[in-house]
Amino acid sequence: MNWKEIATLEEWDEVLSNSSTRGQVILKHSTTCPVSANALHEFEDYLKDSPNPDMDYTLVKVIESRPVSNKIAEDLNVKHESPQIIYLKEKSKYWAASHWSVTKAHMKAVLD
Known part of the structure; x- marks a missing residue:
């Protein structure tokens, strides 16, 4: 597994902070x-x-971690x-997609 799940505001703050030095990809599920x-x-x-190794x-x-x-x-x-x-x-949104637009092909096009 190349992803981690976050469930606390502190973990979100860390992801946000890390975006200053590395790309961060968040899936809200x-x-x-x-x-x-x-x-x-x-x-x-x-x-x-083989996802982009320069990103987390x-x-x-979203239901279990509503505050996040x-x-x-x-x-x-x-x-x-x-x-x-x-x-x-x-620390800012570069790209976002939702619903049926969340596809492997779309991710490859933007993230690779």
């Missing part, structure tokens, strides 16, 4: 949504195929959606 299950599958497929990959479960999910939306000024993938550099 709903454990109750079939579209989100598909997005998680696409994310895992992307990560199996993070999962946030809300803080991400607030800090990055991004409307909350789920599933949603956000590419973060230098």
Whole structure:
């Protein structure tokens, strides 16, 4: 597994801080949504195929970690959606996609 799950505001602050030196990719995932299950599958497929080694990959479960999910939306000024993938550099959103746009092909095009 090349990603980690975060569940606390402190962990989010660390991811945000790390974006100053490394790209950060965050997948906001709903454990109750079939579209989100598909997005998680696409994310895992992307990560199996030698992802960009200069980035960190993070999962946030939006229902179980609602405060973290809300803080991400607030800090990055991004409307909350789920599933949603956000590419973060230098403490700001560089790219985001949601719903059926969260695909392996889309990730490869933007992140590689």
